[in-house]
Amino acid sequence: MIRLTVNGRAVEVEAAPDTPLLWVLRDHLGLVGTRFGCGAGMCGACTVHLDGVATFSCLTAVEDAAHQQITTIEGLSPDGSHPVQRAWVAEQTPQCGYCQSGQIMRAAALLAANPTPSRDEIVGEMSANLCRCGTYPRIIRAIERAARED
Amino acid sequence: MTVTIHPSRRRFLAGAGGLAFAVLSGGGISVLRPSAQAATSTEPGVPVDAWVTIFPDDRVIIRYGAAEMGQGVSTSLPLIVAEELDADWDRVTVEQVSQDPQRLFGNPAFGGNLFSAGSTSLEGYFTALRIAGATARRVLIHTAAAAWGLPVDEVSTEPGVVVHEASGRRLRFGEIVALEEIRTDVLQVFEDDLKPREAWRLIGSGVGRRDIPGKTRGEAIYSIDVRVDGMVYAAQLLAPVEGEAPTVDNDADALSVPGVIAVVPLANSIGVVADTFEAALAGRDRLRVSWSTGSDFRSADSADELAQLAQAADDFSTEPVTWEARGDAAGALSAEGRRTVTAHYTTEHVYHAQMEPLNAVASVDHDGKGADVWVGSQSQTISLAVASHVLDTTPDRIRFHAMQMGGAFGRRTVFARDLLRDALLLSKTVGRPVKLIWTREDDVKNGWLRPATVHRLDAVLDETGRLEALRHRVASPSIMQFAFPNRWDPESRRDLLVMEGTESADYAIPNLLAEQVLVDRRSRVSAWRGIGWAPNCFARECFLDELADAAGSDPVSFRRDLLRDSPRGLEVLNKVVKMSGFGNPPEGRAHGLAFAGYKATLGAGVAEVSVTEGRLRVHRFWAAVDPGIVVHPLSYVGQVEGGIIFGLSSLLGERSTFTDGMIEQNNFYDYEILRIDAVPEIEVALVESGSPPSGGGEIGVPMTGGAVANAVRRLTGTQPRRMPFDLGDA
Ligand code: FES
Ligand code: FES
Numbered sequence: 001m002i003r004l005t006v007n008g009r010a011v012e013v014e015a016a017p018d019t020p021l022l023w024v025l026r027d028h029l030g031l032v033g034t035r036f037g038c039g040a041g042m043c044g045a046c047t048v049h050l051d052g053v054a055t056f057s058c059l060t061a062v063e064d065a066a067h068q069q070i071t072t073i074e075g076l077s078p079d080g081s082h083p084v085q086r087a088w089v090a091e092q093t094p095q096c097g098y099c100q101s102g103q104i105m106r107a108a109a110l111l112a113a114n115p116t117p118s119r120d121e122i123v124g125e126m127s128a129n130l131c132r133c134g135t136y137p138r139i140i141r142a143i144e145r146a147a148r149e150d
Numbered sequence: 151m152t153v154t155i156h157p158s159r160r161r162f163l164a165g166a167g168g169l170a171f172a173v174l175s176g177g178g179i180s181v182l183r184p185s186a187q188a189a190t191s192t193e194p195g196v197p198v199d200a201w202v203t204i205f206p207d208d209r210v211i212i213r214y215g216a217a218e219m220g221q222g223v224s225t226s227l228p229l230i231v232a233e234e235l236d237a238d239w240d241r242v243t244v245e246q247v248s249q250d251p252q253r254l255f256g257n258p259a260f261g262g263n264l265f266s267a268g269s270t271s272l273e274g275y276f277t278a279l280r281i282a283g284a285t286a287r288r289v290l291i292h293t294a295a296a297a298w299g300l301p302v303d304e305v306s307t308e309p310g311v312v313v314h315e316a317s318g319r320r321l322r323f324g325e326i327v328a329l330e331e332i333r334t335d336v337l338q339v340f341e342d343d344l345k346p347r348e349a350w351r352l353i354g355s356g357v358g359r360r361d362i363p364g365k366t367r368g369e370a371i372y373s374i375d376v377r378v379d380g381m382v383y384a385a386q387l388l389a390p391v392e393g394e395a396p397t398v399d400n401d402a403d404a405l406s407v408p409g410v411i412a413v414v415p416l417a418n419s420i421g422v423v424a425d426t427f428e429a430a431l432a433g434r435d436r437l438r439v440s441w442s443t444g445s446d447f448r449s450a451d452s453a454d455e456l457a458q459l460a461q462a463a464d465d466f467s468t469e470p471v472t473w474e475a476r477g478d479a480a481g482a483l484s485a486e487g488r489r490t491v492t493a494h495y496t497t498e499h500v501y502h503a504q505m506e507p508l509n510a511v512a513s514v515d516h517d518g519k520g521a522d523v524w525v526g527s528q529s530q531t532i533s534l535a536v537a538s539h540v541l542d543t544t545p546d547r548i549r550f551h552a553m554q555m556g557g558a559f560g561r562r563t564v565f566a567r568d569l570l571r572d573a574l575l576l577s578k579t580v581g582r583p584v585k586l587i588w589t590r591e592d593d594v595k596n597g598w599l600r601p602a603t604v605h606r607l608d609a610v611l612d613e614t615g616r617l618e619a620l621r622h623r624v625a626s627p628s629i630m631q632f633a634f635p636n637r638w639d640p641e642s643r644r645d646l647l648v649m650e651g652t653e654s655a656d657y658a659i660p661n662l663l664a665e666q667v668l669v670d671r672r673s674r675v676s677a678w679r680g681i682g683w684a685p686n687c688f689a690r691e692c693f694l695d696e697l698a699d700a701a702g703s704d705p706v707s708f709r710r711d712l713l714r715d716s717p718r719g720l721e722v723l724n725k726v727v728k729m730s731g732f733g734n735p736p737e738g739r740a741h742g743l744a745f746a747g748y749k750a751t752l753g754a755g756v757a758e759v760s761v762t763e764g765r766l767r768v769h770r771f772w773a774a775v776d777p778g779i780v781v782h783p784l785s786y787v788g789q790v791e792g793g794i795i796f797g798l799s800s801l802l803g804e805r806s807t808f809t810d811g812m813i814e815q816n817n818f819y820d821y822e823i824l825r826i827d828a829v830p831e832i833e834v835a836l837v838e839s840g841s842p843p844s845g846g847g848e849i850g851v852p853m854t855g856g857a858v859a860n861a862v863r864r865l866t867g868t869q870p871r872r873m874p875f876d877l878g879d880a
Contacts, residue, residue, distance in 0.1 A: 136824075
């Protein structure tokens with residue numbers, strides 16, 4: 001039994017200690033908004049916050065997350081009103097949407113650490129996440145908007 | 151034009167509720183009272199065949215037949231219906247059609263099948279959906295007028311309301327559908343029942359996409375997210391080489407992994423079923439399996455295939471398949487003393503890399519003759535047929551749940567043939583619902599690739615430098631033959647999925663010959679975003695720049711001349727030249743131009759590039775696109791941007807290679823797709839010509855190859871001739 005704090009709630013899960021956090025979130029806890037894209041730290045679809053830091057949950061053993069605050073897309077805001085989520089809607093960013101939970105989580109962590117990032121800082125940070133639909137221009141615009149409006 | 155709708159079923163179903171309108175594939179329409187029993191829709195009371203349902207509380211449900219894979223059809227198609235209905239968009243709910251036993255919702259561009267590919271949804275559905283909306287509006291207007299005892303031409307609509315302006319009388323749509331007497335004898339729609347363009351409030355407007363808010367909250371559900379009571383997970387050990395079959399040497403170690411339930415040999419794989427996906431993967435790692443060794447594909451090698459294609463392109467002893475012939479290109483080319491130019495271009499194999507790895511959920515009934523199926527498919531029709539075939543049952547026993555897709559790009563049309571089959575067989579074997587997931591490595595190694603192509607182009611320039619004859623020869627395996635065998639005609643051997651675009655229909659070329667030299671496939675092949683247009687336009691547009699030089703002309707004038715009979719083509723060309731300030735790049739950079747139609751959609755693009763120490767950088771990209779009429783500009787521009795990025799990705803570095811029949815790449819670390827740091831500033835202008843609407847999903851792709859290659863040549867003097875570009879020699 002492993003104890004975790006997910007989106008502010010204490011939960012217990014029955015999983016081997018080296019199970020990737022991604023499967024624990026998605027399959028054990030039903031938080032399917034965190035996506036599986038590569039399982040190799042290459043796409044960022046699985047990005048969550050561990051103590052506020054954007055982290056690939058596919059490469060994080062669940063036991064290593066046990067003492068940290070885990071935040072998933074479902075817990076980023078109570079009602080989708082986080083400035084990054086609002087900016088994402090305003091810029092009409094998602095297409096298929098599959099990568100977008102991860103993009104939003106990374107963008108939110110970036111803005112928390114650096115509220116007014118330069119374009120180079122945005123691009124540098126967001127390079128960890130892939131979007132096959134090609135929403136990159138709108139991701140940049142949405143982050144700039146969130147930085148401006150928040 | 152008179153649009154006539156033949157009412158084919160006017161039977162009213164008993165029961166309370168509002169009105170439902172169903173358009174039949176033959177153009178008929180029926181108006182129904184929704185019944186509680188008929189419902190398989192998520193909304194109780196909505197009959198399965200209703201396109202539009204209006205409830206007494208003013209809610210409107212509009213259903214759409216195309217599948218959502220990111221292109222925005224879940225907004226753009228219902229928007230067309232809502233426009234003609236004059237619905238209050240805020241009261242509209244949209245709903246995906248999963249199953250279509252009466253063939254009411256099929257895409258007219260695909261023979262009435264539910265099939266979303268090739269950017270055909272808007273084109274195929276536009277008129278049918280306008281008529282559906284207009285018919286519903288007509289019924290409402292006539293019903294309200296009758297209730298008021300007024301002539302129908304004195305009443306009109308505002309969003310969600312029928313009004314009689316003179317008296318100020320108003321009836322909301324919800325109030326009308328609750329009336330006793332509904333006029334169902336007015337199902338004939340005439341041209342003046344369709345709104346004139348000036349009256350459109352929704353088409354062309356900036357309303358947001360319906361699916362976006364949920365996608366920012368992680369609430370969108372793809373098949374990989376489906377959870378069913380009692381569901382277990384499966385991983386697959388797939389044959390290393392196409393066509394090989396497994397023998398299990400030892401499954402005891404796999405079965406000893408806690409949580410593993412079963413090891414199931416299948417035709418070309420072994421399924422490992424477990425309580426959790428991590429257990430299924432761990433079990434798979436411990437399987438010991440021998441594979442048969444007789445497959446022809448054991449010797450498949452991508453480098454050999456490319457060499458073979460190059461040879462075939464120049465080998466005039468084999469009979470090619472003619473795709474298009476105008477005038478006498480062969481005659482012009484063989485005539486004595488003409489100025490001819492010849493060049494070759496190559497494109498390598500590429501993989502779709504949709505972000506959601508392939509997966510499916512199947513729950514087979516206890517009698518083995520029915521199932522629930524959840525899958526993201528570009529064709530509900532094909533997937534349903536596969537499921538009924540696998541279970542040897544009738545389609546009515548398959549409860550098909552069409553899921554939105556985490557990207558598709560051509561990968562999810564016929565893949566269902568194997569992955570969906572295996573999910574069903576696994577569920578049938580273990581007697582529980584099964585979610586079968588491919589890892590990214592499975593997805594990469596079992597890709598259905600866009601085949602490699604080698605193009606040989608020959609041209610004759612007349613004494614004034616005009617293009618008099620063009621031969622575009624493509625050496626390639628056939629995609630149609632492999633991926634859509636039942637649409638492949640072994641007589642004509644015409645391969646739409648490879649050849650389309652080589653006809654260069656917008657260019658005035660008096661003598662043109664487009665032909666395919668068929669070479670046996672050495673990998674699984676399929677259509678890929680941009681289809682044949684991407685390689686074909688790359689080759690042709692590079693060649694045109696070389697010809698322009700040979701003719702002493704320039705890229706713009708040479709193409710303007712070729713577009714002399716295509717006002718729409720000229721318009722986009724001139725627009726992009728103007729937007730980009732073509733030919734005046736900043737110091738150290740160069741501009742390249744390409745014109746690219748994609749079926750009825752016309753586009754032209756300009757790339758601004760630099761090359762530093764062999765490193766190519768695309769700084770800016772401008773595109774002008776004529777979509778005919780644009781239904782939902784936000785989605786459309788997003789599709790064009792996405793297409794440009796997809797195209798750039800393929801030319802900057804995507805490449806699948808195989809040796810000994812095995813794809814060598816594994817994951818995104820060795821199959822690299824474009825990241826945000828390589829994306830240029832993109833500017834897209836839509837130049838509406840008012841022609842019928844045409845799709846935007848592909849058009850961005852074909853213009854990229856030529857535009858970037860032509861810019862590189864201008865900068866370095868060396869023409870890239872191979873995609874992805876290798877700038878070692880530039
Ligand atoms: S799934 Fe974790 S980085 Fe791709
Ligand atoms: S929106 Fe489809 S992968 Fe990013």
